[in-house]
Amino acid sequence: MGIVAWILIGLFAGLIAKAIMPGKDPGGIIVTMLIGIVGGLLGGWLGKVxxxxxxxxxxxxxxxxxxxxxxxxxxxxxxRLAIGSRHSHRHA
Structure with a gap:
């Protein structure tokens, strides 16, 4: 399966992950889509490894x-861990 297919799957996987883990994330839908794309590739790689x-x-x-x-x-x-720790340091 090619990279374009993984990108498409990643877009949908990001939306599904967001539905499974609802909450307010900085960056909105663009960041969610990027996380989905990279997460889809990560999932494919982890499955292989x-x-x-x-x-x-x-x-x-x-x-x-x-x-x-x-x-x-x-x-x-x-x-969320990375952003959360960054925000907690900023407000301390």
Missing amino acids: IFGVDSIDGFFDLSTWIAAIIGSIILLALY
């Missing part, structure tokens, strides 16, 4: 979507 899945087979395979969504959730959580 950890589980030995060959680039997760296809656009419509459930494993592809699960990997992309998990990658997006991980990235969104890390983003």
